[in-house]
Amino acid sequence: METHPDVHKLKLHPGESVFGWLMLLFSLFAFYQSYQIAGFSSLSSPGSLPMAASAIMVLAACMVVVGNFSRPPPDEGGLKVFLAQVFPYTVAVFCGLILLFAVMLNSLGFILTAFLFLFSSMWFLQKRGVIPALLLALVSIVLVYIVFRLVFQVVLPEGIVPERDIMAAIGRFFKGSTP
Amino acid sequence: MDALNYFLMTWLDPQLLLLTALGTMAGIYIGAIPGLSVTMAVSILISFTFSWEVNDALALMVGIYMGGVYGGSRTAILLNIPGAPSAIATAMDGYPMAQKGEAGNAIGLSTVMSVIGGFLGIFVLAVGAPFVSEFALTFQPRDYLLLAVMGILLVGSLSGESLAKGVFAGALGVLIGTVGLDPLTAEERFTFGITELWNGISPVAVMIGLFGVSEALNQLHYLNVKAVTQNVTKIIPSWKDVKKYLPLSLQTSGIGVVIGALPGTGGDIAALMAYDHAKRVTKNPEVPFGKGAKEGLVGAETANNAAVGGAYIPMLTLGIPGDAVTAVFIGALFIHGLNPGPLLLVEKPEMFWFTVGNLTLANCFLLIFGLTGIKVFTKIVELPKATLIPLILLLSIVGAYAINNSVADIWWMLGFGVLGYVMKHYGYQVGPVILGVILSRLMDDNWRRAIISDQESIPMLFANLFKSPLSVVLFLAVVFLLLSQTPVWGWLKGLLGRRRNAT
Numbered sequence: 001m002e003t004h005p006d007v008h009k010l011k012l013h014p015g016e017s018v019f020g021w022l023m024l025l026f027s028l029f030a031f032y033q034s035y036q037i038a039g040f041s042s043l044s045s046p047g048s049l050p051m052a053a054s055a056i057m058v059l060a061a062c063m064v065v066v067g068n069f070s071r072p073p074p075d076e077g078g079l080k081v082f083l084a085q086v087f088p089y090t091v092a093v094f095c096g097l098i099l100l101f102a103v104m105l106n107s108l109g110f111i112l113t114a115f116l117f118l119f120s121s122m123w124f125l126q127k128r129g130v131i132p133a134l135l136l137a138l139v140s141i142v143l144v145y146i147v148f149r150l151v152f153q154v155v156l157p158e159g160i161v162p163e164r165d166i167m168a169a170i171g172r173f174f175k176g177s178t179p
Numbered sequence: 180m181d182a183l184n185y186f187l188m189t190w191l192d193p194q195l196l197l198l199t200a201l202g203t204m205a206g207i208y209i210g211a212i213p214g215l216s217v218t219m220a221v222s223i224l225i226s227f228t229f230s231w232e233v234n235d236a237l238a239l240m241v242g243i244y245m246g247g248v249y250g251g252s253r254t255a256i257l258l259n260i261p262g263a264p265s266a267i268a269t270a271m272d273g274y275p276m277a278q279k280g281e282a283g284n285a286i287g288l289s290t291v292m293s294v295i296g297g298f299l300g301i302f303v304l305a306v307g308a309p310f311v312s313e314f315a316l317t318f319q320p321r322d323y324l325l326l327a328v329m330g331i332l333l334v335g336s337l338s339g340e341s342l343a344k345g346v347f348a349g350a351l352g353v354l355i356g357t358v359g360l361d362p363l364t365a366e367e368r369f370t371f372g373i374t375e376l377w378n379g380i381s382p383v384a385v386m387i388g389l390f391g392v393s394e395a396l397n398q399l400h401y402l403n404v405k406a407v408t409q410n411v412t413k414i415i416p417s418w419k420d421v422k423k424y425l426p427l428s429l430q431t432s433g434i435g436v437v438i439g440a441l442p443g444t445g446g447d448i449a450a451l452m453a454y455d456h457a458k459r460v461t462k463n464p465e466v467p468f469g470k471g472a473k474e475g476l477v478g479a480e481t482a483n484n485a486a487v488g489g490a491y492i493p494m495l496t497l498g499i500p501g502d503a504v505t506a507v508f509i510g511a512l513f514i515h516g517l518n519p520g521p522l523l524l525v526e527k528p529e530m531f532w533f534t535v536g537n538l539t540l541a542n543c544f545l546l547i548f549g550l551t552g553i554k555v556f557t558k559i560v561e562l563p564k565a566t567l568i569p570l571i572l573l574l575s576i577v578g579a580y581a582i583n584n585s586v587a588d589i590w591w592m593l594g595f596g597v598l599g600y601v602m603k604h605y606g607y608q609v610g611p612v613i614l615g616v617i618l619s620r621l622m623d624d625n626w627r628r629a630i631i632s633d634q635e636s637i638p639m640l641f642a643n644l645f646k647s648p649l650s651v652v653l654f655l656a657v658v659f660l661l662l663s664q665t666p667v668w669g670w671l672k673g674l675l676g677r678r679r680n681a682t
Contacts, residue, residue, distance in 0.1 A: 010340075016605045037368055038366070046361035049623045053351075063343035064344060067343065088399070088400070094399065095596075098593050102589040110577075114577075121569035136566060140569075140570060144573060144577075154577065154581045
């Protein structure tokens with residue numbers, strides 16, 4: 001049941017102590033904000049639970065920061081090591097892609113955005129050329145569309161692809177072909 | 180009689196039957212594929228099944244839960260990678276068995292044992308929950324508060340690197356849960372004048388971020404890990420084996436149910452403790468533990484599936500989740516307008532018996548799917564990460580968006596995804612965060628009820644607390660949990676030890 005017994009001997013990860021300090025700062029800010037809600041006016045005020053939670057966060061964050069002092073420092077190399085071990089460029093690229101997705105979703109519509117997202121991310125990860133990624137993305141988007149729109153009936157922004165007209169046309173086609 | 184009717188609902192309705200079967204099968208794969216987890220799948224499914232009938236949605240999710248807890252064992256045995264945290268103990272003896280060419284045998288045995296454990300857990304749920312629920316009607320608000328604190332502390336202290344980090348994560352979750360208008364006074368909390376924040380941060384977006392996006396980003400580190408293929412032959416276990424391990428399996432199932440029923444502890448801890456128990460009671464194993472002992476496999480696999488039934492007890496009767504997965508489940512129940520708590524069994528007995536029937540059915544499907552389709556399985560698990568990760572992320576984005584049709588939820592999801600990713604790297608667990616988010620409202624309401632009924636006085640609160648045996652037990656449990664993780668405990672133990680030595 002003991003937690004990691006040697007936690008104090010573990011080498012710090014690059015950026016870990018900075019993260020500890022950031023969390024402490026954030027907790028202090030949260031505590032100040034909680035105090036702003038109702039101050040110490042009463043124990044049952046709307047601010048009481050936020051204040052208690054943020055006070056505990058401040059305490060715990062302090063313990064983490066103090067604990068970090070007694071641990072061996074991380075591998076040398078500063079930012080370079082941090083980027084390699086904790087935040088490699090692939091992670092940054094994917095965060096960027098999700099950001100782009102959120103920005104483009106309402107104007108381009110779901111199908112196009114999702115297709116571009118799948119295509120670019122698969123192409124980027126597979127490194128096997130454009131055609132396989134394109135095919136895979138096409139197959140995936142058809143499957144995803146069937147699952148989302150037809151099985152789960154999730155409403156998604158239509159954007160510039162006249163999705164409803166296409167579906168209606170397909171529906172007419174099938175109706176027309178059956179006698 | 181009514182209970183039986185509700186119990187058989189899933190069994191007799193073809194649509195519900197199909198959904199449960201589908202869920203169980205999907206769950207096995209989700210649990211098995213490293214990088215996909217039940218928590219992730221259920222978080223995403225909450226928003227997809229938002230518009231469904233509640234029974235349909237629950238049938239699917241229950242299947243996924245049951246299948247997923249078991250599915251982790253497959254990859255633990257075949258690849259030595261536990262597909263889910265509850266399969267960590269399974270890998271210890273399952274993988275050595277596979278190395279010796281007994282992968283089929285190990286999979287078959289773990290399937291049968293999972294099903295036995297599952298049934299025992301469901302049985303305890305069906306028999307025990309009505310009692311717990313009746314007992315829970317006498318709970319005071321402070322008891323709920325203490326139970327919630329206990330749950331967060333348990334998750335925080337057992338799963339992370341250190342108690343401080345676990346407590347931090349839990350408190351952060353509680354804080355996130357308070358954002359928005361205060362439900363009692365409509366006062367703004369952390370809204371910074373932005374009206375969009377009045378409804379708070381969508382818990383589903385937080386869940387998908389923490390469990391979906393952060394895990395997908397994490398998997399980017401393991402793009403080039405090659406899968407090892409095992410030769411899997413006969414998987415139906417021999418009757419002799421099943422009979423031999425039945426007594427042990429009942430004991431370890433018992434451990435699983437109890438651990439699962441404790442708020443805050445779930446299948447992963449149950450499996451480890453049951454493994455430990457199996458190791459202690461097996462005097463002369465045929466094969467040493469850690470080298471492919473079937474007893475180890477039996478212990479771990481019965482316990483983690485038994486914990487499912489156990490975890491449902493506090494979830495349905497108290498509204499307090501047993502672990503991260505059940506926390507997500509509570510989120511799902513809220514969204515469908517159900518309020519898990521002591522009144523659920525009184526007001527909506529159909530919901531309870533429906534769930535029990537559903538779990539039982541899922542467990543039956545588990546036996547069927549667990550012993551078949553292994554050839555297809557080995558192919559699907561080898562799905563390349565380069566295809567898998569973009570798809571998980573797309574599902575996550577759509578899931579976050581669909582809950583309120585709002586792009587803002589994608590931002591939240593991304594933010595929490597990155598936060599969760601960094602937190603995991605630095606040894607903070609994300610489980611307590613989600614437990615905090617889900618329990619925040621319950622804690623807020625009950626704290627204020629408790630302190631108002633005690634006339635806003637802390638001494639009075641404690642005076643009344645010590646009048647109730649239940650509150651005292653819960654309070655001592657919380658104090659013990661805190662002390663046992665701090666240097667004070669070691670110091671106390673040392674002191675006691677010295678005194679004992681002196682006498």
